[in-house]
Amino acid sequence: MQGDVLVTHNKIEQAHFVIKGDCLMLSRKNVIRAVTIALIGATSLSAQALAQDLTIGVRAGPDSIDPHWSTLGSQAESLRHIFDTVVAVDKDLQLQPGLATSWTAVDENTWEFKIREGVKFHDGSDLTAEDVKFSIDRIPQVTGPMSMTIYTKSVESVEVIDDYTVHVHTKGTAATLPNDFIRLFVVSSEIGTVGNEEFNAGTAAIGTGPYKFVSWEPKGDLVLVRNEDYWGEAPAWENVVRKEIPNDASRVAALQSGEVDLINYVPATDYAGMQNDPRLDTFISDSVYILNITPNVKDELPVKAKVNGAEIAENPFQDLRVREAMDLAINRDILSQVVLEGLGKPANQLMPATFFGGSTALPEREYDLERAKALLAEAGYPNGFEIDFACTNNRLPGDAAVCEALSQMWARAGLKVNANALNGTVFFPAQQAGEYSLWLSGWGTLTGEASYTYGSLVHTADPEKGLGAFNKSGYSNPEIDALLEEGARTLDDDKRRALYTQVTELSMNDRVLIPTVIIQTVWAAKADTLTFEPRVDQETLAQLITPVGQ
Amino acid sequence: MLGFFIQRVFQAVIVVVVMSILVFLGVYAIGNPIDVMIDPAATQQIRDTLIRQYGFDRPLWEQYFVFVGNVLQGDFGQSFVYRVPVLDLIFSRLPATFELALGAMLIASVIGIPLGIWAGYRPRAFSSKAIMALSILGFSLPTFWVGLLLVMTFAVQLHWLPSGGRGPTSDILGIPLSFVTPAGWSYIILPAFNLALFNLGLLIRLARAGTLEAMSSDYVRFARAQGLKESKVVGLHVLKNIAIPIVTVFGLEFGSTLAFAVVTETIFNWPGVGKLIIDSIMVLDRPVMVAYLILVVLLFVIINLVVDLLYGVLDPRIRARRAA
Numbered sequence: 001m002q003g004d005v006l007v008t009h010n011k012i013e014q015a016h017f018v019i020k021g022d023c024l025m026l027s028r029k030n031v032i033r034a035v036t037i038a039l040i041g042a043t044s045l046s047a048q049a050l051a052q053d054l055t056i057g058v059r060a061g062p063d064s065i066d067p068h069w070s071t072l073g074s075q076a077e078s079l080r081h082i083f084d085t086v087v088a089v090d091k092d093l094q095l096q097p098g099l100a101t102s103w104t105a106v107d108e109n110t111w112e113f114k115i116r117e118g119v120k121f122h123d124g125s126d127l128t129a130e131d132v133k134f135s136i137d138r139i140p141q142v143t144g145p146m147s148m149t150i151y152t153k154s155v156e157s158v159e160v161i162d163d164y165t166v167h168v169h170t171k172g173t174a175a176t177l178p179n180d181f182i183r184l185f186v187v188s189s190e191i192g193t194v195g196n197e198e199f200n201a202g203t204a205a206i207g208t209g210p211y212k213f214v215s216w217e218p219k220g221d222l223v224l225v226r227n228e229d230y231w232g233e234a235p236a237w238e239n240v241v242r243k244e245i246p247n248d249a250s251r252v253a254a255l256q257s258g259e260v261d262l263i264n265y266v267p268a269t270d271y272a273g274m275q276n277d278p279r280l281d282t283f284i285s286d287s288v289y290i291l292n293i294t295p296n297v298k299d300e301l302p303v304k305a306k307v308n309g310a311e312i313a314e315n316p317f318q319d320l321r322v323r324e325a326m327d328l329a330i331n332r333d334i335l336s337q338v339v340l341e342g343l344g345k346p347a348n349q350l351m352p353a354t355f356f357g358g359s360t361a362l363p364e365r366e367y368d369l370e371r372a373k374a375l376l377a378e379a380g381y382p383n384g385f386e387i388d389f390a391c392t393n394n395r396l397p398g399d400a401a402v403c404e405a406l407s408q409m410w411a412r413a414g415l416k417v418n419a420n421a422l423n424g425t426v427f428f429p430a431q432q433a434g435e436y437s438l439w440l441s442g443w444g445t446l447t448g449e450a451s452y453t454y455g456s457l458v459h460t461a462d463p464e465k466g467l468g469a470f471n472k473s474g475y476s477n478p479e480i481d482a483l484l485e486e487g488a489r490t491l492d493d494d495k496r497r498a499l500y501t502q503v504t505e506l507s508m509n510d511r512v513l514i515p516t517v518i519i520q521t522v523w524a525a526k527a528d529t530l531t532f533e534p535r536v537d538q539e540t541l542a543q544l545i546t547p548v549g550q
Numbered sequence: 551m552l553g554f555f556i557q558r559v560f561q562a563v564i565v566v567v568v569m570s571i572l573v574f575l576g577v578y579a580i581g582n583p584i585d586v587m588i589d590p591a592a593t594q595q596i597r598d599t600l601i602r603q604y605g606f607d608r609p610l611w612e613q614y615f616v617f618v619g620n621v622l623q624g625d626f627g628q629s630f631v632y633r634v635p636v637l638d639l640i641f642s643r644l645p646a647t648f649e650l651a652l653g654a655m656l657i658a659s660v661i662g663i664p665l666g667i668w669a670g671y672r673p674r675a676f677s678s679k680a681i682m683a684l685s686i687l688g689f690s691l692p693t694f695w696v697g698l699l700l701v702m703t704f705a706v707q708l709h710w711l712p713s714g715g716r717g718p719t720s721d722i723l724g725i726p727l728s729f730v731t732p733a734g735w736s737y738i739i740l741p742a743f744n745l746a747l748f749n750l751g752l753l754i755r756l757a758r759a760g761t762l763e764a765m766s767s768d769y770v771r772f773a774r775a776q777g778l779k780e781s782k783v784v785g786l787h788v789l790k791n792i793a794i795p796i797v798t799v800f801g802l803e804f805g806s807t808l809a810f811a812v813v814t815e816t817i818f819n820w821p822g823v824g825k826l827i828i829d830s831i832m833v834l835d836r837p838v839m840v841a842y843l844i845l846v847v848l849l850f851v852i853i854n855l856v857v858d859l860l861y862g863v864l865d866p867r868i869r870a871r872r873a874a
Binding site: 063064147149150153195196197200217218219220221243244245246247249250253254256257258259394423424425426428429430431432433463466469 | 580581582585586592593594595596597599600631632633634639642698701702705706709712713714715816817818819821825826829831832833834
């Protein structure tokens with residue numbers, strides 16, 4: 001025990017010393033001596049990057065090199081360099097031939113995929129239908145934190161017809177199966193039963209992609225080298241390093257100091273300055289992420305609304321007039337131009353209108369404060385009401401700022417909205433548990449088609465059917481449910497698109513969720529060094545970046 | 551001596567147990583890690599399978615005892631996110647943090663103690679006042695701000711040093727280290743200096759206050775009367791007498807520098823444990839959080855033990871008391 005007493009004693013002594021030390025004594029006879037801190041002689045690093053080397057500073061990297069590990073966007077983005085998918089997507093997320101050159105529904109429950117001939121894995125072996133079957137069958141065996149089984153949930157079995165033909169038998173009719181396969185990476189069947197470790201070490205990291213794996217460490221650098229035998233267009237860069245730099249300011253500094261050639265997710269505060277900086281080029285793009293407001297429409301709110309300080313029994317959000325009033329009170333131009341500093345666009349539906357099943361007929365949402373007030377009065381709340389409003393503060397750029405701005409906009413319509421911006425770590429479990437009455441959250445339509453979004457958010461929560469998994473508002477509309485279910489059974493693209501467009505229009509007019517703004521994101525690069533076309537899924541892919549002058 | 555040691559170990563065990571229960575309860579109170587990690591498109595079945603796979607469906611006390619049972623067999627479990635053994639994950643990143651913290655403490659003491667002694671030895675000199683002003687800056691400026699300023703100055707404007715990352719490392723005894731090569735030095739110098747600032751200020755103040763007090767004491771007067779050179783008086787007699795508080799603070803600060811270098815690591819993108827632990831908290835990766843905190847507790851216990859043992863070396867009176 002003696003030791004501890006001593007430590008305590010010394011701590012008191014130390015505090016005492018520090019207090020004494022604070023009194024600077026004045027004196028006249030001084031020798032002026034500069035006190036400088038010696039920095040070890042620093043040589044300027046010869047960061048002369050060669051034209052065929054590309055270093056990218058990314059906000060997030062993979063959690064594993066196993067392409068079937070997790071469904072996270074940063075995971076897919078990183079592994080798309082090494083592995084190819086059965087179905088590819090263009091920059092607007094519309095389907096393109098990938099390792100499969102074509103796909104057709106041969107009957108109600110069977111999809112036929114024709115596999116590209118002449119494709120070689122990095123170890124020199126040929127890609128065949130066996131590898132595709134192996135990859136699909138492997139997914140349920142992988143025990144990552146975010147199982148890719150969501151992409152194969154409708155798969156009953158996979159049958160190899162010949163070396164370059166695969167039949168996928170589905171549980172019931174699965175009209176959107178090709179969309180599910182856009183993140184279905186194909187690994188070599190020769191790797192056998194391997195886990196995470198073999199992939200991370202590189203022994204199993206054998207793909208058909210434009211780049212070969214060199215090395216990786218968690219939260220560190222992913223090092224890649226060009227695949228000289230790539231089946232598609234040859235990538236421009238020979239060596240690629242993807243450095244993970246999660247901190248925004250550090251990522252910007254890395255670009256400005258010349259450490260990296262390109263960065264993603266430039267913060268809004270730096271964007272304005274960069275546009276005027278002749279040493280840097282910026283690239284801006286819409287994202288698939290939209291911030292949506294969800295009013296809880298259950299009979300009883302988890303946190304009740306208050307009128308004049310007293311809790312009320314009824315749920316005001318069950319009245320469409322209230323939901324409409326809240327929508328009308330939002331000034332989306334202010335949100336995108338002022339709150340998001342120009343990195344946003346007004347949204348009128350849950351995904352971009354050009355996506356499969358989006359609606360081009362829906363009007364822009366208008367801002368009309370007087371009408372909002374009138375509707376509230378009509379619904380029986382002439383003096384408004386008080387409600388808690390939850391949102392995230394670290395999931396999407398500007399989420400907390402939009403949240404606070406919304407509560408002020410609603411205040412002008414007479415509502416007292418208590419905005420509460422929370423860390424995602426706290427927000428998501430509470431949202432899943434149904435603890436919120438009104439919330440703002442981001443949603444990205446990563447598959448580029450409506451059933452992914454509307455099936456999860458708008459369809460009645462139905463675990464049996466596997467639909468409405470993220471419908472926590474209690475909304476249930478048999479008409480919409482029927483349309484969504486019919487769409488899932490409809491193999492004809494045009495008919496299905498019409499059904500989903502109807503779902504979009506019905507649910508948006510009913511204000512099941514109220515879309516606010518599309519988040520836009522920015523990339524920045526050293527001026528005049530490279531060109532690339534941003535993608536709506538935000539992926540920064542070395543194979544799609546070309547040096548200037550080539 | 552042995553009794554003292556056993557006592558210490560016993561204390562450490564209690565602290566570790568209490569802490570692991572707190573972390574378990576804390577993470578449980580926040581919510582289910584699956585809700586943070588899961589993909590929006592997941593169905594209820596997939597969610598249920600995951601919850602079962604991680605054992606979150608079992609009561610909390612059961613999860614805790616399974617964990618304790620594994621730890622007693624030396625198994626701290628696997629990270630929820632990376633699915634690799636937690637200890638591998640932490641130890642793969644510990645050398646980076648250790649090197650950074652050691653570099654920072656070296657800078658702080660090599661610069662701070664001589665400056666502090668000088669400021670105490672000549673308290674009225676202008677140079678001493680400049681030193682004290684500097685120490686106030688070291689104390690009061692927020693680390694992240696100074697860090698950004700260092701990056702803007704030395705990396706962005708002057709292009710002398712890299713803006714972040716760890717650069718090339720060389721293996722010594724199988725441990726990757728940066729300080730072996732000049733390129734490695736160029737990467738470590740800014741973050742180490744940034745991390746050192748606070749302790750630099752602290753050590754300057756401690757050394758100054760100790761020296762001020764020691765200079766007016768009898769033994770200094772006698773040493774001078776003996777005709778000893780000033781350098782000997784300060785270097786031998788004064789330094790020895792002010793060493794105990796400095797060693798105490800050095801020990802404590804080394805521990806916290808090591809455990810909580812997270813701000814500096816984030817700004818300089820240094821691949822240490824601080825970044826790992828913040829990322830793990832963000833996704834409620836409980837095994838990593840618990841194992842890391844247990845290691846931190848052990849670290850503090852060991853450092854305090856070493857500090858206590860050093861007292862004996864530095865001060866014969868403590869040695870005598872302990873023997874009694």
